[in-house]
Amino acid sequence: MSKAKSFRSRKVDAKRPLPVYRASEIPDLDEGLSAQRSVPLVETGVEKEEETEHHLQAAISASQTNNSVQPVYIPTPDASRIAPDYDVFYRAQFHRPHTYIRFSSTVEECGGVGYTMDDADKRWLDAWLASPDAEPPAPSDGATAVGANGARRSISPITLLDEDLFENIMDAFEDLSERQVGAENWPYEQVESAVKSLSLRPASQHPQVLAAMSDIPHAVKATFAHWQARRKAQPQGSMSIMPRLRTEERSQKETDPYVCFRRRELKPIRKTRRSDAQSFDKLRQLRAELHQACHLLELVDRREKMRRESLVLEQLCFDQKMTMRDLRKRLGYKDESDGLYHIKKKIKKADIRVTPGGSAKAHQRPLLGLPGQAGHGDELSLRVSAAMAMSSAHDEQFAKRIDEELQQRRVRDIGWRDITEDPFQPFAMPLGEQRFRAFNQRASHQYRRRVGRGGRVFLDRRALRQPMPAFSAPMVHGVHNKGDYSTDAADAVRRLAERMRYDCDGESSWPDPWAAAKFDEWSPGLLSYRAGLLTPADMQQARTRPWLAGQPRPPPRSLASVQEKLQHALTADITASLSPSGAAPLGAGLDEGSAVVAHAAPQTVTMETSPKHAAPTGHPADTSPAVGTPSKHAHFTPGPTLSPSPVSPMSHSPAVKAAPSPVTPKPPLPSPSAVVNANRNMGALMLTTGDALARSIPSAHAPSTPQAVHTSNPFDVVSSSLGGPLGKTPLMCNSPMLTGTPDSPALAAGSVLNSAMLGRKKRSIKLQSVPADAS
């Protein structure tokens, strides 16, 4: 740097790429230039005054200049002497484990008694043991001592003060004096009682000290005297005989070089921009969450208001119905029901099991108006049509979509001949159902694996409804051909089925098809259920719903989405209940004076969710892919009293026609959650009063089947409003084919409606009429 033309030394940028060479590669390197362009020296990090030390400089210059192989060492004091008697002190007994050592005990825990006797102690102990004082005291004393302690001692009697015991006792004294200042000046008796009352430092050794105090009190006393003497010989302020680190300043003089390991004081928290930003983010997040909570509460508030409104309306409805009943009575209308309760549904299973394939056809018919049925026309059907109108917009939307899809397919299929019955693709099986697998083709059960909370693994089992071969033929024959329930064969079938019902896992959970189910929708249980929020189980159930192929089917995440899906799922679609817009149909219904509609609002009925495995043997539908598919789907298990054969093959599907044997009431197995729900609601259903049941029975015989309103919708789901308590005509939905035999008493009497009911919650309810011959 002393050269005139030297450059100002500059740092080399750490981010700047530097070429790497060997010295041999660049012989033209100008060392002088390099010296001129030298960069500022980085500090060595050694204290300045030490940097100049002779040996360090020698070593540095040696490493930089010479090429010698011998390194230059800085001389250090000697450490090469070998200590004698290593093996006396250290025993070769270490076995290293194969794994890395994990160890957390402290030195104290591994070091035995804290007090280690020194040479002075040893001298005293040897002298004392040699002296006559060490002799045990008179036997009389010893006897009392043993007698006093014989019971509680767990260690063998101590007869001798050995080195270990000496250390124990000394340690106890040291510990005591540490806790109680001035203990070294106490008389022995006080110290003894203090040692006995305290639990001193080496917890494991303390009993031994106590034992020694009773067994060889003279030795302990002598040790105490020795300890006292040693403590008094210590320099003033010394806390122990053993050398101890000075960790706290006793004087104000901070320069005492022997004081070390002081406690640190609290470190002030550094305020940085980063920590500020972090807390700011936290605050912002908190604010957002509070807003969200506020919003939720507002929504709840709105919902509750609407609920109150709807209750008022329900009440109004009820009053209206009562009025209507009175009017009817006064006008001489003969009615089988007082209209306060929903009583019966009679719908044939076969009708419902119409494959989704049929839906396309069904769609080509007008959804509304039901012109074919107009002829049967009583007011009720019209009323129901009005109710249907409520959902028509939605249905039309769906119909439109399906039509669009079909249109697309037709375009795709140009050049191909469609030989299938119906080109419309059925709905997919719900996801949960798809998981069931059988071990083999003939297995009677299917299984699926499910992972529950906490990683528990469940195996779900469900029975396959395989028909009983021995009985299937007569069964079909008996019912189908004769149409007479009372035939022996049919009776046998029935009895068998009755018995088998309890032999099968799946069946037992299925509601009894013969049982009459009525319910009081004003019962506290139902009301409270209806008033509650959707539970996760409800949400889960809501997942199983129809969807269009190619349409994404996200699991319902929010109430809104559930609501929307449910709307799709409903056929009657009087879905006022969940949505604020539900008020509209409700009001509309009232305007029309339609009690049915009004009452449908709080508890729209949807059909039981279940896979359709119950198809009887030989039913071609079994082979059809459509069979397994319905999801939110009503199954109407035809009762044994079902209509004669001409009635039964009401299906528009030829497949069903071919083997229209919906005779055996083999209800489909509900999905687990559905069953739960169904059972849950059974209690409420069974609350139905006996007189309502009684009233329902005659109605089954009455030729009033027109109350069955037939509709078909994209889903082939027949959903019915159960009507209000006053709705004396339970709204019946059925396949159009049923209309062929509307007056069949049998049909009216025996039908099973398994429906999932949707109020504010979605529920499964089974409604079932009593078989005609039951009365």
Next chain:
Amino acid sequence: MVVAGCKVFVRLSDEQKAVGEQEDRRAEVLSVRQSVMQPGQTECYVHYINFNKRLDEWVSADRLDLSRRVEFPRVRRSKQDAAAGGKAPTGKETERPSRSNKSSSRARTKGRADDDEQEHDARDGDQDTPMSEAAGGEGEDEGASKQSEIERLRHGGSMSQSGTEISRVRNINCIRMGRHDVDTWYFSPYPPEFTGLHLVHVCEFCLTPYGSEFQMQRHRQKCRLMHPPGNEIYRHEDLSFFEIDGRRQKTYCRNLCLLSKLFLDHKTLYYDVDPFLFYVMCQTDAHGAHILGYFSKEKDSAENYNLACILTLPQHQRKGYGRLLIAFSYELSKVEGKLGSPEKPLSDLGLLSYRAYWAEAIVERLIRFRGDVTIEEIANATAITPQDVMHTLQSIDALKYYKGQHIICLSNKVVDAYKRAEQKKRRRIHPELLDWKPPIFTSAQLRYV
């Protein structure tokens, strides 16, 4: 008479002559006492000027060459004069300019302590001078610097301290540790009871000091420790590393610090060991895992130091263990994904060891490398901070100026040295054998840090 503070020439001892020393050394007398070995004789504790303090020793009065110039301690100068004589601040202070006032005064005092203005009482030197007096004689104006020193220690995790902090006379002459008798180098605040003992016994495993052989024997009958009381995080052949938390293993870590203080000048034991993790390197045999050396590391280093103190025990020095310790500290830094540097100041031996390691690590990266490389890339590959990389490139004289830009040029000497080292069968750290995750401490656990 010679008193503490005098600067005299000391004639060479026979051993020093045998080693090849020729010149008498100038030394500062730090303490004077009656000889233990030869009653009636006086001994002086001398510090050889320009030699490391570890060579300080007791010499009999007759080795002092009083015929040559003897410099007596002057009476204390005024404060301003002292300031004028102060030295440039050390690296530490330049890094912390915020503490300007106090730290500069500290630097001044430190400088002064090494100069000859040390205050002392002019007592006759022929009586026993308590050792602490020799060191603790600094006057009241030490107060300010003292406080700044303590303040620094309190908030920083530093284990190092300036020279004024340390008693300047060794208190323990020799320790017996396991198989080895080791002469000590510096003062260490072992309990004063050990001062003046001929030999202090240190248990090889729990590192507890004992004043007598009998006590050691008693202790060895009770001590069940056969390896450092922590988790083994690395094992290769007979070498192991144990990780020990200063908070959990207080006694062991204190013992370790006391022991290492015997061999580390710039180490302070002013505050407790809580904020440090200790990584102890051991060699295992049938007796147990014998400590070879260790390094400590702050749990939470504000200045990104990856190492606070490092020591290879003298009985195991010059065998390459220091390099292993350093390499291990950088392996830990690599796991942490950080660049690290040792806490300053370095000792002379520390500087040489680090330079050797850095040079090797960097040359290893560069020796087969062609093309351009930035210092940052070298740093990221080796976990050595860019500053240390730069330092090393300078120390191996590899930074040249060629064709208008700076280049890295490995001289033949460097390449040869690397190849020689490569051929030697030396131990190295195998990162794959390291079973370690950076320990995470809550702020509550670091409260006293």
